Amino acid sequence: MKRIIAVSIIALIALALVPSIHFAHAQEKSAKQYINLRAEVWNEFFRMTTAAFTVGAVVSGTMIWLVWRFRESHPKNQTPTRWEKLDDPTTGNYEKEGH
Amino acid sequence: MVLELKKPRPVWQIMFSTHHTDVGLLYTITGLAFLFMAGVLAMMIRTHLFFPGQGVLISDSVTFNRIFTVHGLTMLFLFALPVANGVGNYLVPLMVRYKDMAYPKLNAIAFWMNPVGGVLLWLGFSDTSWVSYAPYSVIRAPGPAADMMIFGLKILGISSILSSINFVVTILKCKHPDLPLRKVPLFAWSMMTVSLMTIVAMPSYAAALIMLLTDRLGVSGFFNPSMGGDPIAYLHLFWFTFHPEVYIFLLPSIGMMYEIIPRFSRKPLFSQGSGVFAFVMLGLIGFASWGHHMYSTGMDFTTKVVFMIGTLAAVPASGMHVFNFLATMWGGRIRFAAPMKFAVGGIALFFSAGAGGVLNSAMPLDFISHGTYWVVGHMHLFLTGTIAFGFVGMVYYMFPLITGRMYSEKLANIHFIGMLWGSVQVFYTQHLLGLEGMPRRIYDYPAEYTSWTQLNQIATIGAWILGASFVAFLINLIYYSAKGKEANMDDPFGLGGKYYYPHQAKNPHHIGY
Amino acid sequence: MGHDTAEWVFIGVVIAILVYVGVDSWIVQKEVEEVPADAETIKVTGQQWFWSFEHADGTKEISTLHLKKGHAYNFEIYSKDVMHSFNIPDWVVFEDAVPGHVNHAWFAPDQTGEFPIQCREYCGLLHYNMRGSLIVEDTP
Incomplete structure (x- = not known):
């Protein structure tokens, strides 16, 4: 498990860095006398979308896993939650022996 | 309990009632009716843009401009606000354990202003676009239409202030003395937050509308540069109301998800405290970001930075809500009935809309995104993807409570899949159209831009899927409220236990209740 | 945790x-x-529903703007009637034209060709057709 987490974190960092390397190179070529306005702005855009899609992958991955794992039809999910013996489970709490 | 169709009453008794459940029912039905009306306009707009060229569906650009204006105004003021108020009317008094709203007559008056405002908006059919920027709305917008829009919005604004006062007083003054404020359910917290925000934000727009009207009459020149006025002043007054208004639309939907998600996860909420904190934070920070709508009006660097920080500051609080939802689902035993599906779909799209919002607030990206279809896609992803998902989920959730019958789960599934698929297809594609540079609010686009044509066609097909899914919703609402299976009122969603309605509404008009 | x-x-x-x-x-x-110090000023005026341009040497153009590659240009953006938005999407040039205000945008084209100019703020009847073109020419 730890290895998977470490590898995925490294992969995410690499993903975040790749576009900046690539576009820094593209910038060098076009910048002559003035800064290249559209390259600057679009580079910023691609950096931001990389960040957004990285976070989005984590969030939507978590959501898909949650929906898959905690659906009531999941085999590991046959026993009622410890709050279901209450009249209203939503009024329970997270103390050790939920009452 | 309100079993409107199992125990029918004459319709005038509901119409002239001041009981919170009746007013709530009226609000909800009005909101949904306007949703379908404005939805038809949206379908017309999208169908028209399927092909480049004029007169594809709509014969002239004035009509097109009028259609998108009324579509926007109706969805915001006559769908989003009334449905939030309707659900609030149903649940807030029950949640704070009071017999009714604090001012029942004021409540009914506030509701009855909505149809009046709606009639003015629809008969006027103004072409100013919903933002009605001066000086276009002052010097060029044609005759009685724009004035009728101003009066209609004025009435709707007063209505939302009145209902806000009502909610604030109900929650703060009429709440049961045994119930501490921090334990008030989060949906009621969201209604209180948005009510306080409305009371602070709305007067600025009300003032702007009056100034717009006197400008149009020619007796003043607040926004008319030829009389020494400044159009930018209108933008400030307008966005000071309407950026907070974004949160006013959003937070009730988040509150509804807070009602749905723990119940269908069969689990207590992860953290009441962080939900309350995030609501209050959003309520405050919502007022710090209106300027990001005006980056391109010649704002200086420092002002832009201030508004960018103000905008970004809202993100952690929104993230806390998402975290709270996910942590609540974690370790639960989730039953995916229709309300839960819509709530989860809403959270997923809420994230992508929020991520787009972060991109929008980054100052240089304004050059790319502002005023293009990117913005259209972004705000529709919020309004349809998050707000309408929450509202629709809540309507399904309250369906047995209101009608005593069960909706068809099969149709609800079709509705959910169509709505999720359609929203993604139309609004994500609109983001791409924006990146291609297509301005918003255009009647026609050049045929030689093939990428625009292709993307528009993809978006239009998505819109048709979205529209078709709402036909399933309509059948569910009309047919199954009269002919559906009788609901097991203790546990309509089969969650096990007798806890579906922790709060019981007693309507004095129902004999035997 | x-x-x-x-x-x-x-x-x-x-x-x-x-x-x-x-x-x-x-x-x-x-x-x-x-904005680069040597940027040449070009007056851009938006009105319902076309753009007009005035170069630093006084030559005027309507709807079509001719510029030279490798120079920096600073647009002074005016509006005669209602709000417009001066936009050259391919060059990420974008700023509102607000009546009673002067706004600025600049760019330095490094590529020749023809690029569309459009209005990105709703301005009424023919807003969709408030288009022009930018022609960037090679300097000898």
Whole structure:
């Protein structure tokens, strides 16, 4: 498990860095006398979308896993939650022996 | 309990009632009716843009401009606000354990202003676009239409202030003395937050509308540069109301998800405290970001930075809500009935809309995104993807409570899949159209831009899927409220236990209740 | 991890990302707002529903703007009637034309060709057709 987490974190960092390397190179070529306005702005855009899609992958991955794992039809999910013996489970709490 | 169709009453008794459940029912039905009306306009707009060229569906650009204006105004003021108020009317008094709203007559008056405002908006059919920027709305917008829009919005604004006062007083003054404020359910917290925000934000727009009207009459020149006025002043007054208004639309939907998600996860909420904190934070920070709508009006660097920080500051609080939802689902035993599906779909799209919002607030990206279809896609992803998902989920959730019958789960599934698929297809594609540079609010686009044509066609097909899914919703609402299976009122969603309605509404008009 | 720790970690990560977004866009905005000192001024006037241009030497053009590759240009943007928005999408040039205000936008084309100019703020009847073109020519 730890290895998977470490590898995925490294992969995410690499993903975040790749576009900046690539576009820094593209910038060098076009910048002559003035800064290249559209390259600057679009580079910023691609950096931001990389960040957004990285976070989005984590969030939507978590959501898909949650929906898959905690659906009531999941085999590991046959026993009622410890709050279901209450009249209203939503009024329970997270103390050790939920009452 | 309100079993409107199992125990029918004459319709005038509901119409002239001041009981919170009746007013709530009226609000909800009005909101949904306007949703379908404005939805038809949206379908017309999208169908028209399927092909480049004029007169594809709509014969002239004035009509097109009028259609998108009324579509926007109706969805915001006559769908989003009334449905939030309707659900609030149903649940807030029950949640704070009071017999009714604090001012029942004021409540009914506030509701009855909505149809009046709606009639003015629809008969006027103004072409100013919903933002009605001066000086276009002052010097060029044609005759009685724009004035009728101003009066209609004025009435709707007063209505939302009145209902806000009502909610604030109900929650703060009429709440049961045994119930501490921090334990008030989060949906009621969201209604209180948005009510306080409305009371602070709305007067600025009300003032702007009056100034717009006197400008149009020619007796003043607040926004008319030829009389020494400044159009930018209108933008400030307008966005000071309407950026907070974004949160006013959003937070009730988040509150509804807070009602749905723990119940269908069969689990207590992860953290009441962080939900309350995030609501209050959003309520405050919502007022710090209106300027990001005006980056391109010649704002200086420092002002832009201030508004960018103000905008970004809202993100952690929104993230806390998402975290709270996910942590609540974690370790639960989730039953995916229709309300839960819509709530989860809403959270997923809420994230992508929020991520787009972060991109929008980054100052240089304004050059790319502002005023293009990117913005259209972004705000529709919020309004349809998050707000309408929450509202629709809540309507399904309250369906047995209101009608005593069960909706068809099969149709609800079709509705959910169509709505999720359609929203993604139309609004994500609109983001791409924006990146291609297509301005918003255009009647026609050049045929030689093939990428625009292709993307528009993809978006239009998505819109048709979205529209078709709402036909399933309509059948569910009309047919199954009269002919559906009788609901097991203790546990309509089969969650096990007798806890579906922790709060019981007693309507004095129902004999035997 | 305790009940609250996870949430604090989450908020920390979110704030870190937002700080990155803020700092990065600060840097880029600072860069792109700096107009080069030798930029040639071009007056751009928007009115319902076309753009007109006036070069520094007084020559006027309507709807079509001719510029030279390798020069920097600073647009002074005016409006005669209602709000418009001067936009050359291919060059990321975008600024509102507000009556009673003068706004600025600049760019330095480094590529010849013909590029569309459009209006990006709703301005009435023919807003969709408020188009022009920018022609960037090679300098000898």
